[in-house]
Amino acid sequence: MTRDPIQRVAQTTRPGHKRALLIIGAGPAGLSAARAAAQAGWQITVVDDNPAPGGQIWRSGPGAAPQPASRSLQTALAALPHVRLLCGTRVVAAQGTGALLLENAEQAWVQAYGALILCTGARELMLPFPGWTLPGITGAGALQALIKSGLPVRGQRIVLAGSGPLLLAAAASARRAGAHVLRVAEQASAAQIARFTAGLWRWPGKAVQALGLLSTQYRSATHATAALGAQRVEAVQLRHGERDYTLACDRLAVGFGLVPNAELGRLLGCASAQDADGKAVVAVDARQATSLPGVFAAGECTGAGGVERSMAEGRIAGLAATGQAVPQQALAERTHWAAFGKHVAEHFVLAPALRGLARPETIFCRCEDVVFADVAACSGWTEAKLATRCGMGACQGRVCGAAAQHLWGWQAPSPRPPLVPARVGTLGLMAKKPSFTIAPTIDPTHP
Numbered sequence: 001m002t003r004d005p006i007q008r009v010a011q012t013t014r015p016g017h018k019r020a021l022l023i024i025g026a027g028p029a030g031l032s033a034a035r036a037a038a039q040a041g042w043q044i045t046v047v048d049d050n051p052a053p054g055g056q057i058w059r060s061g062p063g064a065a066p067q068p069a070s071r072s073l074q075t076a077l078a079a080l081p082h083v084r085l086l087c088g089t090r091v092v093a094a095q096g097t098g099a100l101l102l103e104n105a106e107q108a109w110v111q112a113y114g115a116l117i118l119c120t121g122a123r124e125l126m127l128p129f130p131g132w133t134l135p136g137i138t139g140a141g142a143l144q145a146l147i148k149s150g151l152p153v154r155g156q157r158i159v160l161a162g163s164g165p166l167l168l169a170a171a172a173s174a175r176r177a178g179a180h181v182l183r184v185a186e187q188a189s190a191a192q193i194a195r196f197t198a199g200l201w202r203w204p205g206k207a208v209q210a211l212g213l214l215s216t217q218y219r220s221a222t223h224a225t226a227a228l229g230a231q232r233v234e235a236v237q238l239r240h241g242e243r244d245y246t247l248a249c250d251r252l253a254v255g256f257g258l259v260p261n262a263e264l265g266r267l268l269g270c271a272s273a274q275d276a277d278g279k280a281v282v283a284v285d286a287r288q289a290t291s292l293p294g295v296f297a298a299g300e301c302t303g304a305g306g307v308e309r310s311m312a313e314g315r316i317a318g319l320a321a322t323g324q325a326v327p328q329q330a331l332a333e334r335t336h337w338a339a340f341g342k343h344v345a346e347h348f349v350l351a352p353a354l355r356g357l358a359r360p361e362t363i364f365c366r367c368e369d370v371v372f373a374d375v376a377a378c379s380g381w382t383e384a385k386l387a388t389r390c391g392m393g394a395c396q397g398r399v400c401g402a403a404a405q406h407l408w409g410w411q412a413p414s415p416r417p418p419l420v421p422a423r424v425g426t427l428g429l430m431a432k433k434p435s436f437t438i439a440p441t442i443d444p445t446h447p
């Protein structure tokens with residue numbers, strides 16, 4: 001068989017195949033969208049760049065069995081012959097209107113759609129501070145993901161620092177895996193946390209969940225000021241009010257909230273909006289429709305708000321994208337959980353002090369080794385890119401661009417294709433701009 005990526009997958013289909021729904025992201029939003037859409041009988045393809053479905057919260061692996069909610073959705077979808085799940089597959093570019101260029105480990109192809117739902121979720125916000133790039137330091141959710149994927153942490157001393165409920169969820173995962181969680185440092189004040197907790201009566205399930213995650217090591221009004229170590233992290237400096245202290249540790253996990261993955265929406269030309277913090281989100285209407293005809297968005301790419309909100313939005317998007325009626329109850333559910341997302345955002349606002357942690361020599365863009373002083377001297381994101389190469393490395397500014405937005409309010413320019421680093425063969429396919437669309441033949445590795 002030829003290894004040419006085009007030849008290996010070519011099978012012509014009609015351009016803009018009317019009853020074909022493409023969903024990007026197999027997290028809670030994407031799986032819920034597929035389940036709701038499936039009732040309409042369309043051909044549904046769900047694509048996710050992770051090796052298995054579940055997104056962030058339902059990530060499973062050697063260190064974590066699939067969660068019941070995820071398993072039940074996946075089982076239901078697996079029984080439907082018109083629903084296909086392609087994991088380990090990512091979006092590289094838009095290919096004209098009504099098609100995306102996709103790539104997996106073996107091949108690239110152009111996938112046509114009649115309707116598209118973006119369920120690309122969110123990532124963690126990382127803010128630079130001295131030592132933050134030392135080995136042994138990860139995002140809080142990233143540590144959780146690594147543990148679920150089998151990273152051994154038994155007996156290790158772990159400190160978590162940053163803000164938001166994800167810190168507690170990650171700490172619980174670390175503890176279950178046998179780690180000693182020395183500190184969960186939450187930057188929000190005790191008063192903010194008290195008001196957050198007092199308001200949880202509106203979401204009783206969340207109140208119960210919060211109780212289950214409580215830790216004697218939890219400290220409010222505390223943040224990391226520096227990570228110390230020669231070859232890898234050996235200790236973290238923490239500040240509580242006016243008091244600085246150091247904790248020796250084997251790992252430090254940091255997260256300052258979530259950044260919506262709105263890049264694909266922007267690449268396609270969907271209008272963006274800004275959340276309360278000024279972060280770009282994919283703008284949607286009451287039916288989860290974006291500004292582009294036939295393109296919908298659901299879940300945390302439209303704004304961070306938790307798993308239940310993502311599922312409610314996914315369901316609405318799946319129904320609306322396939323022309324089904326959206327019941328009032330689905331809209332009410334979304335309203336209920338959107339309020340929870342707002343409640344979290346209001347009470348975990350980042351303190352101004354976190355904008356002043358980096359020193360001039362602190363690495364700001366870890367892909368291109370650009371220091372903080374060089375970026376801070378620029379007038380905006382475009383100058384920073386041109387003058388320092390900040391944001392031009394492998395992550396394409398997903399980490400440092402979000403930090404720059406938080407520190408200086410810089411909005412990143414619209415992304416350009418390819419959306420992610422891609423193989424040369426894939427780029428060749430992108431350049432070809434075919435007048436017909438091609439889709440993968442039934443692939444034995446993705447039954």
Ligand SMILES: Cc1cc2nc3c(=O)[nH]c(=O)nc-3n(C[C@H](O)[C@H](O)[C@H](O)COP(=O)(O)OP(=O)(O)OC[C@H]3O[C@@H](n4cnc5c(N)ncnc54)[C@H](O)[C@@H]3O)c2cc1C
Pocket residue numbers: 024025026027028029030047048049050054055056057058089090091119120121122123124140141142144145166169170258261264298299300301305306307308310
């Ligand atoms: C690292 C991390 C860990 C988290 N852990 C928890 C937790 O323990 N508890 C909790 O309550 N909340 C957690 N959250 C919050 C969580 O994101 C949401 O509650 C929930 O998972 C959101 O669901 P979603 O479907 O909107 O997005 P996600 O679950 O993020 O799913 C989006 C999916 O889309 C895929 N994707 C994105 N872009 C592309 C692309 N271009 N091509 C192909 N696939 C793509 C992603 O890989 C991902 O699998 C976590 C968030 C993060 C960032």
